[in-house]
Amino acid sequence: xxxxxxxxxxxxxxxxxxxxxxxxxxxxxxxxxxxxxxxxxxxxxxxxxxxxxxxxxxxxxxxxxxxxxxxxxxxxxxxxxxxxxxxxxxxxxxxxxxxxxxxxxxxxxxxxxxxxxxxxxxxxxxxxxxxxxxxxxxxxxxxxxxxxxxxxxxxxxxxxxxxxxxxxxxxxxxxxxxxxxxxxxxxxxxxxxxxxxxxxxxxxxxxxxxxxxxxxxxxxxxxx
Numbered sequence: 001x002x003x004x005x006x007x008x009x010x011x012x013x014x015x016x017x018x019x020x021x022x023x024x025x026x027x028x029x030x031x032x033x034x035x036x037x038x039x040x041x042x043x044x045x046x047x048x049x050x051x052x053x054x055x056x057x058x059x060x061x062x063x064x065x066x067x068x069x070x071x072x073x074x075x076x077x078x079x080x081x082x083x084x085x086x087x088x089x090x091x092x093x094x095x096x097x098x099x100x101x102x103x104x105x106x107x108x109x110x111x112x113x114x115x116x117x118x119x120x121x122x123x124x125x126x127x128x129x130x131x132x133x134x135x136x137x138x139x140x141x142x143x144x145x146x147x148x149x150x151x152x153x154x155x156x157x158x159x160x161x162x163x164x165x166x167x168x169x170x171x172x173x174x175x176x177x178x179x180x181x182x183x184x185x186x187x188x189x190x191x192x193x194x195x196x197x198x199x200x201x202x203x204x205x206x207x208x209x210x211x212x213x214x215x216x217x218x219x220x221x222x223x224x
Contacts, residue, residue: 036048036049037049038058038112038115040064040112041112041113042064042112043064043065045063045064047059047060047062048060048157048159049222050156050157050158050159052126052129052156052158053125053126053129054125055122055125055126055129055221055222056221056222057126057158057219057220057221057222058115058219058220058221059157059158059159060083060085060159061083061084061085061086061161061163061217061218061219062085062086062088062110062111062217062218062219062220063081063082063085063086064086064110064112065086066086066088066092066110068092069088069089069091069092069215070086070087070088070089070092070093070215071086071087071166071170071215072084072086072087073087073163073164073166073173073176074173074176075170080176083142083147083159083161084147084161084163084164084176084217085163085217085218086215086218087163087164087165087166087215087216087217088110088183088215088216088217088218089169089212089213089214089215090183090194090210090212090216091212092110093109093110093117093183093218094107094109094110094117094185095108095109095110097109097185099185099186099187099194100119100185100186101119101120101121101185101186102119102121103119103121103122103125104116104118104119104122104221104223104224105117105118105119105122105184105185105186107119107185109185109218110218111218111220112220114222114223115220115221115222115223116185116220116221116223117183117184117185117218117220117221118184118185118219118220118221119184119185119186120184120185120186120195120207121186122184122221123182123184123195123197123207127197127205130156130205135155135156136204137152137199137203137204137205138152138153138201139152139153139154139155139156139158140152140154140156140158140160140199141153141154141158141160141161141199142154142159142160142161147161147162147177148161148162148177148201149177149178149201150201160180160199161180162175162176162177162178162179162180162199162200163176163180163217164176164177164178164179164180165179165181165214165215165216166214166215167211167213167214167215168213168214169213170215178200178201179198179199179200180198180199180200180217181196181197181198181199181210181216181217182196182197182198182216182217182218182219183196183210183216183217183218184196184197188209190209191209192209192212193208193209193210193211193212194209194210194212195207195208195209195210196208196209196210196216
């Protein structure tokens with residue numbers, strides 16, 4: 001009887017430890033082969049990609065040339081082309097497509113074939129994935145201090161850099177290496193601005209309507 005009781009206790013302890021380990025599982029990090037590259041067939045530029053949850057994102061800012069409505073920060077291509085990419089007016093990024101809040105948005109815009117401008121809801125999906133897995137905006141940010149005041153962890157391999165903003169149709173620039181904001185395909189019906197998702201070192205991701213005369217960064221999402 002004593003041997004049976006002892007064996008039962010050992011089994012119970014083993015099962016209890018197994019349950020505790022399940023509760024302590026760390027947030028899922030995507031396998032190495034989920035981080036790859038794609039080439040834009042229009043100009044031959046290559047972009048890193050990453051899978052976050054069920055979405056595959058460009059892991060670099062779009063750098064596709066348009067004859068109007070997009071700029072390099074401070075109009076300095078030599079200094080800011082890499083890794084910041086271009087800053088786009090909303091209607092240019094959308095290629096004059098109307099607002100969409102579908103998921104996926106269905107708006108290729110100026111993204112490469114097979115990719116699209118993410119909607120407000122698609123960005124919210126990314127935001128929810130972070131929250132559900134104990135991750136923060138710092139886990140989207142490139143590590144090191146080259147493009148952020150103090151850097152992030154980049155656990156997601158999203159490689160966000162603080163690309164700044166261009167204002168008033170290219171007349172002024174601000175927030176390089178301090179803040180970045182990404183365009184969505186969705187217009188805010190109350191203000192008429194385009195919804196944008198912003199990152200900086202000082203807090204959680206911000207969500208605000210953006211002025212249509214200003215230029216912002218673009219990250220494309222792979223079509224499903």
